[in-house]
Amino acid sequence: MSYVTAAQRRHAAALFTCAAAALATAADADIDRPNLNFYGVTGIIDMPSALSQPDGELSLTVSHFAGITRNTLSFQILPRVQGSFRYSGFQDLNFGGFRDYYDRSFDISVLLLKESTYLPAVKVGLQDFVGTGLYSGEYVVATKTFGDRLTVSGGLGWGRLATSGSIGSPFGSRPAAQVGRGGKPNYDQWFRGPAAPFAGITYRATDRLTLLAEYSSDGYRIEQGKDRTQPSTAVFSRKSSLNFGFDYKVNDAVNIGAYYLYGSELGFNISLSLNPYRPPVKGSIGEAPLPIQPRPSRSESPLGWSPDDWIGMENVNGRIMEALSEELNPQGIIVESVAARGSMVDVRFRNAQFDASAQAVGRVARALTRAMPASVETFRIVPVVDGLPASAVTLRRTDIEMLAAAPDNSDRLLAVAGIGDAGPRPADATINDAVFPRFEWNLAPYVRNSYFDPDQPFRFDAGVALGASYEPVPGLIFSGAITKKVIGNLDENKRASNSQLPRVRTNFPLYDREGDPALERLTASYFFKPGKDLYGRVTAGYLERMFGGISAEVLYKPANSRLGIGAEVNYVRQRDFDLQFGFQDYDVVTGHVSAYYDVGNGFHAQLDVGRYLAGDLGATLTVDREFRNGWKVGAFATLTDVSSAQFGEGSFDKGIRLEIPLSWFTSRPTTRKLGTTIRPVTRDGGARLNVSDRLYPRVRDYHRNGLEEQWGRVWR
Structure with missing residues (x-):
């Protein structure tokens, strides 16, 4: 089972809704995208x-x-590296103590x-x-293209991919595979034991239709009830090693396929493919x-x-602010x-x-070129996020x-721009009375999901969410959100928790x-700058769905540095299950130092x-690939x-x-x-407090690296 925050669940529902809407705009089929096979990775059938x-x-x-359903999310991490996460269901398999068995697996492959x-x-690939080990296998495969329509592939498989047609064990015996609780890399099995050849051919009959045929080395022993060490009920009969089918490209995002598999079964698949470099709407339609x-x-x-012509005018800052x-x-x-002086x-x-x-x-x-008197040469532009001055971008007028209409004007402006710490607000600055106090509210639908429960792999709630925030002065924010299921x-x-640890998440x-x-x-947060290159936050209240308390954080992040160091400490108590105002007895001090x-x-x-919510000590490593248009795809792992x-x-x-930024779907900012x-x-192990207003994500986009990534849009 999987628990994610309410905000993440609402975002997930909106994400796939937008993805579906994007399909209608992806009408062409001119992207050269290889087939995705039944495992959801680049392949044949x-x-x-x-x-x-x-x-x-x-x-x-x-x-x-044959009652086997595979749902796979794959990402081309690098031009040579593909990673995948798969969730598979086996109807009536009677395996591992479950009538309908569900399995999770990770794959990675590298183009050598x-x-x-x-x-x-x-x-070379690891499956x-x-x-859990049910699909565990390794392979080396070679592919040659002939012209722009024909490809021929051949390779050797181990493990799962060597359960039919073995030619021997070139690298020694393989430890017995035991389908278990999962989570541990099975290093000792990689490329060990029997190896078996496989092969395939694809022919692109038209720009949209591809014909496929292959010889498979997967024996499907468990699915046929033939693995005596791991008893199961047969869900189909494998009568042949040959598979045939076709793949049809509906548009640049969607492919569908139909197949005749293993001499006995019909199968189908459908794939949705998105790419940060391939938005559904080209260009920008903003003003x-x-x-x-x-x-x-x-x-x-x-x-x-x-x-002298203007600096002594009454309420000069207010007039500039109004303009x-x-x-x-x-x-x-x-x-x-606004704080205006003679030349700055x-x-x-x-x-x-x-x-x-x-x-x-x-x-x-x-706007400053249109509003400021001619004597003002230096523009010090300070983006503010929740009362935090994130950085200062200094430009000469x-x-x-000079560069507005010049070639390479973006790069040339960046070369002369100053980016640094914002510092405190000037003492003579005029604060916009129309902004503070600031009250905002929103009423919107929400969807909350639950994944991977063996009794029912997908559940959801849908309802209405009401949120509001009040900022009486810059940096002090009172906010909250309530939901009502429909x-x-x-x-x-x-399902009852069987955790041996304090049940900080498994009681969801x-x-x-x-x-x-x-x-x-329901929280009160105060954001502040305690010093140069330093950012601070204190938040108290009902911090998330399961915990309330107080959270304090400080971040050291120079605007021109790639490195940021943060520290956070929290004292929290577990909330009552009715999600009203009460608390349970469990409390904990938790916190992290972050780089x-x-x-x-x-x-x-x-x-x-x-230290995590269950009191365990350890570390979490997160790696994201980030694209200039705002896409982020990443993975994390925690060991305690x-x-x-x-x-x-x-x-x-x-x-x-x-x-994914919403602008990628709409081309509107x-x-x-x-x-x-x-x-x-x-x-419950490795569970971290879900604080919604951590500092680093708030300021990093306005530091040098974040600005440089999208500096090409500074003139737009």
Whole structure:
């Protein structure tokens, strides 16, 4: 079973809704994307091939035959590396103590050799290398293309992929496979034991239709009830090693296929493929910015070139703020404060619309060329997030005027831009009275999901969520959210926790049964800057669905550094199952020291070391691949001093997380993002407090690396 936060579940529902809507716009089929096989990885029908998906390709595949259903999420992590997570169901298998058996598995494959004129592509892969072991196998495969329509593949498989047609054991015997609780890499089995050949051929009959045939080395012994060491009921009869079928490309996002498998069964699959480089709507359909207004020459219009002409005017900051707000408010940019001096202006703003931080900075710079007197040469532009000044971008007005229409103007402006710590608000700044106090509320539908319960792999609730926030002064925010279920079946989960640890997460079915209506969150947060390159936060209240208390955090992150260091400490108590205002007896002090590092080339790493909710000590490593348009796909793993036996099924906490900006679907600028986190199983070990307002994600987009990633949009 898997538990994710309410926000993640709402985002997941919205994500797949938007993905489905995107299909209607992906009308062409001109993307050269190799087939995804029944395992959801690049292959033929049931066997792998050495071809690769386009870089960044994210695919969801559903395959079914003989009562076996495989649901696979695959990601082309790098041009040569593909990773996959699979959830499979076996109807009436009577295996492992379950009538209908469900299995989770992870795969990874690496392209060792790219295809050349005379040599084939060569790939090595590990199948179910850290799952329960039911699908565990390894392979080496080569693929050669002939022209632009024919491919031929051949390879050797081990483990699961050598249960039919073995030719011997070239690298020694293989330890007996035991399908277990999963979570541990089965190193001792890799490429050991019998090996068996497999082969396949694909022929692209038309631009949309591909014909496929293969010789399979998968004997399906458990599915046929022929594995005496692991008893099961036969769900089909394998009469042949040959498979045949076709794959039809509906458009750039969707493929469907139908197959005749193993001489006895009909099967089908459908795949949905998205790619950060392939948005459903090309270009941007947001409103164009107003033009930059160059200053007149001093000789033509001397008024304003001397600070004495305007600096002594009554309420000069307020007048400038009014002019800026008139232009920027319709663009979703809120001017928070202005401090104008003779040759410099400090403007602090909040961005409520642009997902590209550099684009928001550029819009403010444009507005300043139209609002500031001619003597003001230096623009100090400070983005503010929840009262935190994230950084200061300093631009010379002369550079903006000179480069507006110049070739390579984005790179040239970045070269002369200053990016650094924002520092405190100037003492003479005027704060926008129209912004504070600030009250916001929203009423929206929500969907909460539960995955991977063996009794029912997917459950959901749908209802209404009401959220509100109140910010009386910059940085002090009171916020909360309540939900009311309308339909759903999460309360039908009767599975009791068998955890040996404090049940900090595995009692989530009790919250689903008793917590309606639910107070999801009710907090008071204060954000502040204790010093240069430092950011601070204190949050108290009902912090998340299962815990309430107090959380304090400090972050050290220079704006020009790839590295950030943070520390967080929390004292929390477990909430009552009815999700009202009461608490249970369990309390804990938990916290982490965190290191954040921008590795470069689109990769970001995070290491959290500390104490988790169940009192266990350990560390979590998270690695994300991040794209310039805001896509993020990553994975995490947590190891603590809890043994695999104490942890239970899965052996340790791990998962996959996905985030896609809504603007990718619509091509309209928005700060909204859709995302979800998938855990193969939810246990109590390695469980971290879900605090919604941690510091690093709030400020990093406005630091140098975040701005540089999207600086090409600074003029848009």
